[in-house]
Ligand SMILES: Cc1cc2nc3c(=O)[nH]c(=O)nc-3n(C[C@H](O)[C@H](O)[C@H](O)COP(=O)(O)O)c2cc1C
């Protein structure tokens with residue numbers, strides 16, 4: 001299969017504008033500019049492109065929710081990439097930046113935005129400077145700025161650096177942070193397409209989502225749907241890490257199985273060990289038992305839940321049989337306790353207690369009651385937190401205790 005997103009792996013120096021233009025660069029944008037804005041949105045809707053930031057919400061549907069009685073409109077690219085195990089957006093931005101920027105331009109045209117922002121985690125400052133250069137090159141070539149390609153469409157793209165907080169990847173905390181406030185989630189509704197940045201209608205999309213858009217406009221919804229499944233069309237970048245021989249980013253059609261990803265592409269498990277568990281969506285995942293049923297499950301939004309997980313941002317972490325899960329959940333709890341923003345009580349207090357209990361259990365000082373209490377705290381948090389971070393923090397804890405009780409004996 002040819003790459004749709006990681007095209008730089010086939011085409012050297014694709015991050016140089018002249019090379020990009022020789023390789024059909026900006027053709028999607030040129031085509032979109034000749035279309036009605038609603039048709040652009042409808043094409044993305046028909047392609048069934050689902051958001052790659054984790055929730056899998058259909059991108060075209062989100063664009064169509066923009067409130068046309070409230071202007072101006074904004075587009076924000078979510079480049080916070082903070083989920084442990086996720087490292088795909090950085091590769092796109094560094095190696096195929098123009099396709100990403102082209103995707104932002106098409107989305108902005110579709111929703112009538114004249115300003116778009118890229119929110120990057122603070123540690124990505126070098127990437128932000130690099131993108132600033134690429135934005136300038138696109139302006140000089142007439143693909144950004146005033147009257148793009150002689151049309152009455154104008155767009156400025158700005159980069160914005162966060163300070164390196166995981167919660168600022170949550171779209172409403174991200175918007176608060178962009179407005180110069182403390183990065184904490186907003187109560188929803190209203191959702192960003194009705195009230196987002198500066199209370200104006202805003203589309204927030206992940207970097208990979210936006211980078212998929214030029215291909216869709218160029219090849220049409222039908223061309224895009226040649227890859228993937230009915231409910232999960234297209235290709236996806238899987239960030240593969242953990243106990244695997246060849247960790248890295250793999251762009252594959254949605255519907256590829258865990259077995260193909262981990263054993264065919266990832267080269268299997270090192271040192272003759274066996275696979276024990278899989279976290280399909282980074283630290284926020286449930287711990288999936290890596291039996292034959294799970295390994296033969298297609299990586300799609302609809303299939304992964306059948307084996308007790310979620311596809312999320314598809315940061316697949318492989319766990320071999322030498323790992324005791326009491327250690328692994330202690331690591332995830334360190335992370336979530338540190339990153340809990342403190343705005344709501346169940347997550348602020350719950351993550352504190354879960355951290356204490358996982359530490360005690362891992363140190364060997366824990367009792368059977370501690371394991372029961374840990375599960376009880378986690379279960380009580382579920383469905384009560386203001387944003388999904390609180391919920392995420394409980395997933396590995398509850399599923400590990402339920403599915404791997406021997407690791408807590
Ligand atoms: C705690 C938390 C962290 C998140 N981090 C990211 C992130 O780093 N990047 C991202 O694109 N989405 C992240 N999301 C999801 C965003 O809230 C939002 O759903 C996404 O940016 C929408 O884009 P999409 O529809 O293209 O996926 C996070 C959500 C939560 C709850």
Ligand code: SF4
Pocket residue numbers: 167185339340341342343344345347348385386387388389390391
């Ligand atoms: S769930 Fe956690 S991160 Fe989300 S608002 Fe509550 S305290 Fe903050």
